[in-house]
Amino acid sequence: SIPLGLYAGLGKASKMGALVKGGNYLELLKDIDTVVFDKTGTLTEGSFEVIEINGSDDLLMLGAYGESMSNHPIAKSVVKKYGQVIDQKRISDFKEVAGKGIEVKIDGKLYNLGNKSYIEGLGIQVQNPLTVGTVIHIVCQRKYLGNIVVADKIKDTTIEGIKRLKKEGIQNTVMLTGDRREVAKDIAKKIGIDTVYSELLPQDKVMQVENLINQGARLSFVGDGINDAPVLARADLGIAMGGVGSDAAIEAADIVLMNDDIITIGEAISISKKTNKVLK
Numbered sequence: 001s002i003p004l005g006l007y008a009g010l011g012k013a014s015k016m017g018a019l020v021k022g023g024n025y026l027e028l029l030k031d032i033d034t035v036v037f038d039k040t041g042t043l044t045e046g047s048f049e050v051i052e053i054n055g056s057d058d059l060l061m062l063g064a065y066g067e068s069m070s071n072h073p074i075a076k077s078v079v080k081k082y083g084q085v086i087d088q089k090r091i092s093d094f095k096e097v098a099g100k101g102i103e104v105k106i107d108g109k110l111y112n113l114g115n116k117s118y119i120e121g122l123g124i125q126v127q128n129p130l131t132v133g134t135v136i137h138i139v140c141q142r143k144y145l146g147n148i149v150v151a152d153k154i155k156d157t158t159i160e161g162i163k164r165l166k167k168e169g170i171q172n173t174v175m176l177t178g179d180r181r182e183v184a185k186d187i188a189k190k191i192g193i194d195t196v197y198s199e200l201l202p203q204d205k206v207m208q209v210e211n212l213i214n215q216g217a218r219l220s221f222v223g224d225g226i227n228d229a230p231v232l233a234r235a236d237l238g239i240a241m242g243g244v245g246s247d248a249a250i251e252a253a254d255i256v257l258m259n260d261d262i263i264t265i266g267e268a269i270s271i272s273k274k275t276n277k278v279l280k
């Protein structure tokens, strides 16, 4: 049976917005020394906006048609900027390339849309815009057409949340992302994250978490996406966003932040420490 003090702690955590799925997870919180975050949707809003278009007049239309079958937040921002993709019949053979981009046919012609490493991996050279942002390079029948730059906003609560973790004694805050290095570094600097790993594929994120655990970290991972479920399961303590999070992430997590607010993690650590004192 669960000791009374632990019940009180779980109740307090839940009032602050942290749904802890068991007394053992509340106890574990006080021992965590490393908190690893997925960037998009966790530290940032996860809703991008188009900030630049580099190419001919029809590039945005092609981007929107190409991305219209993808659920990725990057894809949604391009479709939103264009307006509405009306003629769905023009699109066929859509394929998502996880952590890289998409492949699709528009009017029977083959298009590749995605990041630099994806396009260069196809043997096609890209043009890099000067603006700091996430870049969607667009290729038609192996010919480079141009790019669309999108950007995400840092959540209002992120900077405060990271500060609070430091106050609770967390030694290492880490950000993992599939996004490009320049964007990741810029965001990490603004929010005070200690360590950044960028341009990662979904499977690389699991590997980075395993590396840190092997180096002795007592590690919590915080994420929201479908691709985050394996990483949440691998961490000593998995924390998912309850509001914006995918069902797979919420299922795989040990703690769910009902308010999507990372400040709650610091508050829950503090409750964990106090609960432990009461028990002793």
Ligand code: ADP
Pocket: 038, 039, 040, 067, 070, 072, 074, 075, 098, 099, 100, 101, 102, 113, 114, 115, 134, 135, 136, 176, 177, 178, 179, 180, 200, 201, 202, 225
């Ligand atoms: P994150 O780590 O931010 O969750 P993902 O793993 O989903 O990112 O994607 C990594 C990178 O792959 C993105 O930053 C983007 O450059 C590219 N990418 C993924 N999906 C798409 C898409 N539908 N269209 C264009 N680019 C994409």
Ligand code: MG
Pocket: 038, 040, 041, 225, 227
């Ligand atoms: Mg993600």
